[in-house]
Amino acid sequence: MRTVRDAAFDMLRRHGMTTVFANPGSTEVSLLADLPDDLDFVLALHEGSVVGTATGWAVARDEPAFVLLHTTAGLGNAVGALATARENRAPLVVVVGQQDRRHLAQRPFLTGRLEGLAGDYPVRVESPPRAQDVPGALGRAWHAARTDRGPALVVVPMDDWQQPADELPEAAPRALRQATAADPESVAAVAGLLDAAERPALVVGAGADHPATWRALTGLAERLGCPVWQESFGARAGFPQDHPRFAGHLPADRTRLRATLGRHDLVLVIGAPVLRQYPYEAGPLAPDGTRLAVVTDDPAEARNAPVELAVLAPLPAFCAALAHRVSARTARPAPECGAAPAVPVPAAGAPLRAAHVLAALAERLPADTVVVEETPSSRPDLHALLPARQPLGFLSAAMGGLGFAVPAAIGVRMGAPERPVVAVVGDGSSLYQIQGLWTAVHYGVGAVFVVLANGRYAVMDRLAEKHGGKAPWPAFEEISVRGLAEALGCPARRVGDHAALLRELDAVAATLPGRTEPLLLEVTVEPDPSFAP
Template identity: 65%
Template sequence: MSTVRDAAFDVLRSRGLTTVFCNPGSTEVPLLTDLPDDLRFVLALHEASVVGMATGWAIGTEAPALVVLHTTAGLGTAVGAIATARVNRAPLVILVGQQDRRHVALEPFLTGRLEGLAGDYPVWADQPARAQDVPGALARAWHEAVTARGPALVIVPMDDWRAPFDGEVLAAPARLLRPAAVPDADLAPLVQLLTGARSPAIVAGAGAAWDPLVALAERLRCPVFQESFGARAGFPQDHPQYAGVLPADRARLRERLAPHDVVLAVGAPVFRQYVYAPGPLVAPGTSVALVTDDPAEAHRSPADLAYLASPAAVCARLTTLLPTRTASAPRATAPGASPSGPDDAPLRGRPLRAAHVLSALASRLPADTVLVEETPSSRPDLHRLVPARTSLGFVSAAMGGLGFGVPAAVGLRMALPDRPVVAVVGDGAALYGLHALWSATHYRVGALFVVLANGRYAVMDRLADDQGGKAPWPPFTEVDVRGLARSLGCPARRVDSYDELTATLDEVVPNLAAREEPLLLDVTVAVDLDFQP
């Protein structure tokens, strides 16, 4: 007799959801025991790592990843990572276990009050009314995750898996097409705006498609900025028209965009900020247009003209409709070396700074490297020194919560086993996701983790300084990241000097693409509070 579990597995197979990211609990045992051989189980030691690894996998494969979480404890612990997946627009199908349906009304041990626990971060959530509706709910969750590019959640009581199934999957189409063509008549207002622009500019975000956007930028002969706090690079950062990352405060944003009378944001919000400052986002006389396939992004952006449409389709069509501008294309300043140069560290006896490490990486990393960033105090140096040469050349947590970098790098490398994967993380951020190193070691995931260890939350220290006060939190210089990594089975090395750094990178980087075990470098760096987000 076919069961709900059998039918659910068929749905998962048909949607390509054959890798299960999980930290199991008792309510998931009926689903996971004797898992079929064609379904791969990937264990992580903490739910934030489970979701973070799945997020990396989804970004790398550009397809939904499957997550299994354990009732209230699992879902509650994973909410922050689910929020990051939502803002990073990573499609996830999340199965959450629940107590036995037959006595859940009595709230037995491990009953979860699960509906709404993750807030509005799931793009869709459901607890099927009947066990027989579970396979259809999973199929719909896959569609919802793809369409809304975010986590879709299905709550399943543990006894549902053994219930008989009548052979009919309801509630989801077998095939869903998403036509992306944009009629020329609908594009006419944007064509008119850009044709009449004296000095246009583009802001590229994580939702942009590289090739069509490059063609459009070259047609317009305009500078292209990267959105601040983006989930990934929206434009090649070694392109001569690349103009850098937009500032994350209104005064500097207005100043940066003031020379431009038309600003077109593509796959990016208008505009991502950090610390509040008064005043408008752009100077008077600057018109802002937006192209995005994210409804929430379109609806909340204070743009003069917004398109809810495929950025790739819109950019491709605009390139044919717009005349080539006669102005000379701008020559943006290429990313450069550290202000004082990496070689001055050993020569002058100075300690390593983050810029020395990033400059050494930049000169060695292959062009196809997937670079995951979670080092807030060093992010400006990373943007300046390590240009993204592919769309995955910069991947970060757009939500801002810590704990993304290490597990995301593991998931990305699992999804892209032939590409070098490097995570550059601060020690404070690394401590939120180190559990994923066990998974990296166990599943032979050959990513490189470069931990910039200054023994403190440098961004928080800077913010406290800006308030003119003293931070109450102490440094945590006693923490030994290398020792923690080794306790999880991950090979790790301490790096204290520039010579050690370059020797290690020269040994490791050339073989990154073929590497079959992870490596963590615990790099001691000096505190550098002279940065602006």
């Protein structure tokens, strides 16, 4: 007898979802026991690590990853990571196990109230009315995750997998094609805005992180002779950050933002929100005389943009057409972003700062390295010293919550094993998903984790000072991230001075492309007293 489980596996194979990311529970055993040999199982030790690893994998491969979560506890533990997946535009198909359908009405142990638990972060949530509808629901979830670029959830009772499969075709298309051509009228409208502007500027974001979009935007910026800014708090780079037209990262407060944008009479935002901020400040985003427009493939970004023109379009095709449509003009002087700032070598015995570590990494990392960032107090230095030089060169958590970088770096390396992967993580950030290192060890994932250890939540300390108060939380200098990594089976070393740092990085750099073993370097750094969040 062909079962729902058999039909579901065929659906996964049809759509290339042959890797299962999970931390299983009892409601999923009937699906997983005797897993077919052509399906791979990846275990992580917490649901945040499960979803974070799958997110990195999906971003690296630009295709949906398959995730399995255990009823209320598993979905609840994963909600923050699912929110990050949504904001990072990572396509995930997420099956959430449920109690046996035959006695759900009596609300037995492990029954989950699942449909609204993840809030609005899933792009789709479906509870199939019959066991036989599960395979079709998986197909619809795959299409939703891929087209809407986020997690799509399917809730499946544990007894459904062994039920006989329906003989009728699944209620999901075998193929769903999206138009990828650019609408000529929309291209003409945006080109008209650019041609009418005397001092245009581009702002790019995570949605533009695609090889074809990078090529098109490079041509557009050169044709316009205009600066290109990266959105603040961007999860991915939308433009080559070593290009002469790259101007830097936009500030995250409105006063400085208005000063920056006031140099331009038109700002065209591409693949980013308009314009992401952190602290609230009164007043408009842009000063009078600066017009705003946005081109994005995210409907929410388009609907929420305070602009005079918003265009919803496939970015690679649209940007290529726009680059050919605008009028060429004499190039203005390149923006004053310039080369990375010089970082003096610390004196013998002087403490390391994050900038020393990042400058040393910048001198040694190959151009195709994926840098996964989660070091809030060192982010400005990282942006200044470690520019993204290729698509997928930079990855961060768009939601801002901690616990992303460790599992995401593992998933990126699994999904794109040809790319070197280095995670730069604060010690406080690393503790949120340190157990992800076990997955890297067990599956031979050669990512390198550089942990900047200052023994405190430096960003929170600075925020408390900014509010004129004393932080009630203690430092945690006694925690050994190296010790935790070693306890999870991950090779780890602690670095305390500049000479040792250079020796370690010289040894690691040559191994990055072909590594099959993870490594954690815990680098002791002093907090930067000049940092202001």
